[in-house]
């Protein structure tokens with residue numbers, strides 16, 4: 001399985017739109033991996049995770065094959081993960097797509113409702129866009145992938161989930177936006193009793209001392225990794241990637257943070273990063 005990180009920032013991007021803070025200034029000046037767009041990932045060039053406003057930029061930057069992509073998992077309804085206003089562009093006439101299959105979204109309640117509302121308002125047919133409401137803790141199939149959504153610890157109004165994605169014996173745990181998982185999700189992970197090959201963590205606040213529910217810091221990622229080891233969800237071969245960074249984090253600028261994370265045996269995502277496992 002291959003994951004390509006297309007966007008690796010929290011809501012505002014890095015540098016953040018409208019911002020003059022030091023992290024934003026430093027990131028802009030350093031360029032390259034220090035620039036982060038809003039959250040999106042692509043599995044094996046075919047299965048999309050999230051649909052932020054920066055999808056268009058990812059389409060330009062990475063030749064994202066959007067006409068060919070038929071399935072998209074939505075983690076939650078926040079705008080850095082789901083930007084439904086763009087969906088009218090998938091309607092016939094706004095785009096010309098050779099094969100007739102619709103783009104199918106999978107989401108829990110809030111994202112499902114937002115996509116449905118845009119479909120109704122803009123009169124987008126099922127031939128162009130479909131949306132399925134997922135059932136949590138219940139495996140479903142998308143293409144050749146087995147997918148399971150677990151409840152995330154994040155703004156409940158956004159119906160947040162994290163995804164287990166499995167194919168050919170390889171398993172990815174795509175885990176943002178969330179802080180330490182709710183008990184029901186932790187119990188589910190324990191019940192699987194099988195280590196994941198790659199775990200992608202939310203590390204929104206980097207080295208900042210933040211304790212709120214919804215996102216994580218490096219210290220809390222270290223503790224959560226330990227819990228996943230104890231739960232049997234990770235072993236010494238599991239690759240851990242830190243993802244979803246905010247300019248409000250401490251030491252969050254990539255060039256600075258990558259050293260700190262490496263010393264703690266974490267990979268750090270950047271826009272365009274690919275990992276095959």
Ligand SMILES: [Zn+2]
Nearest residue numbers: 010011080177
């Ligand atoms: Zn986010």
Ligand SMILES: [Zn+2]
Nearest residue numbers: 019021024247
């Ligand atoms: Zn800033």
Ligand SMILES: [Zn+2]
Nearest residue numbers: 076078154177
């Ligand atoms: Zn969010």
